[in-house]
Amino acid sequence: MAAAKKAVQAEANDEPTTFEFKGVEFTIPAPMDLSAEVLEVIEDGAGETKIMKAIIGEEQWAAYKGLRCTIREFGEFAEKIAEAAGFGNPGN
Template sequence: MKKTMPAKKAEATNAPSEFEFKDVTYVVQSKKKLPLALLEAIEEDRGEIQIVRAIVGQEQWAAFKASDPTIEDFEEFAALVSEAAGFGDTGN
């Protein structure tokens, strides 16, 4: 799982961030370019799956689900999505 563009650099340039999971490259928009559906999912406390799906979009969510993921896979994927979106732990 190699990150191809760090989230901080992507956020600074307003560019999408990419990461790989199970040999598939996923692209996540910078924070300000994420869909309004993400804020709605957070505000309505719809849960982690809905939030991750809102970040990656329907097409990439379908690609993730096609990998027949386990709960452990989802947890790892969610952490990568969060980091790519600029919501990950910055270590501060």
Template sequence: MTAQPVKKTAPAKKAEATGEPNSIDYKGHCFYIHSERKLPLDVLEAIEDDRGELAIIRSIVGPTQWKVFKSTEPSIEDFEEFSTLVTEAAGFGDSGN
């Protein structure tokens, strides 16, 4: 079975074309997410090392924004919602949750 290409959202395509990050709003906070090609190398390492979705999302948003997310006292369900927003903004499509 061949892998299906990920359909990128319009904002993700625009971010990739312009080099500017997307912004997402989550619980009253604005998060800036770069397109997949502008993400830190830590994201690729987390994927390659199969460290799991938590490590991947934490790498995508970076340490400062991760602290902001954690300040919302998220539940696992909240993380699933946040991870979907983040991966879609980065151009990865649905996170699978």
């Protein structure tokens, strides 16, 4: 829950949130600084993968893909993104 508390504090201070996954640090912009693409993919009913990609951006998505994760690990990664972005649990 430390990450959730960190996300709440970052949102209150309008700051980005960072988290580590498999030894790589990822940064999520403050909620109001997320790309408008996030709203588009959510409104379009896009899948979880497209939403996560929109949140972290192309460069960080490429870093994630370079980790060659399993489907199970994607679920763990998506949870970290959702928590860092202040969204709670993804898709559940």
